Amino acid sequence: MISCRLICLAIGYVFGLFQTSYLLGKLHGIDIRDYGSGNAGTTNMLRTMGTKAGVITFLGDAIKCILAVIVVRLLFGRMHGDILPLLSMYGGAGVILGHNYPFYLGFRGGKGIAATGGFAVAFHPMTGLLAILIFFTTFFLTHYVSLGSLLIYIGFVAELVVMGQLGWFHMSQGALIELYILAFLLAALAFWKHRGNIERLLSGTERKTYLTKKSDQ
Secondary structure, three states: OHHHHHHHHHHHHHHHOOOHHHHHHHHOOOOHHHOOOOOOOHHHHHHHHOHHHHHHHHHHHHHHHHHHHHHHHHHHOOOOHHHHHHHHHHHHHHHHHHHHOOHHHOOOOOOOHHHHHHHHHHHOHHHHHHHHHHHHHHHHHHOOHHHHHHHHHHHHHHHHHHHHHOOOOOOOHHHHHHHHHHHHHHHHHHHHHOHHHHHHHHHOOOOOOOOOOOOOO
């Protein structure tokens, strides 16, 4: 059973290596990591190359996680249907790790939020709906992408625990605990990757983002 988890993690990692912002930047003759925040993600693309590039990056990073979960479910749906939500979580975790730490880019990638959004959508309709509501409500009220991103994880972990304990995932308690732990670790990674943003949010110096502008201070 451990091998199944590792295979799902590896599948996800391979999908995560598709660095949408990096590849899109290269098509325009730049390495996005040399501009703006230096992050290979949606927000930096939005600020550096505009709304269209930001939207393409978001969709690319979200879709790669959705595809990874689909592959995991196709491969293990019949053999290990009793822990399929857990295996899907491993697949999603692999995508986020591949996105954040791509080996061919010196392990300098993004922060994994768009990929997390894609995973929430692929994992269950309720988790996807909550992630969308939390992020866009927070974003349009505050224009802080980082705050919306962090709240997605808080909501996602809380929702997983509630849904799991209510029996939505049809797994044993041991598998559910493993699911919760993995989700918590991913949330901890997201908070670590956003530690600079958290400091700026607390100090009131975090940069706001607008869909109609490349930058704002």
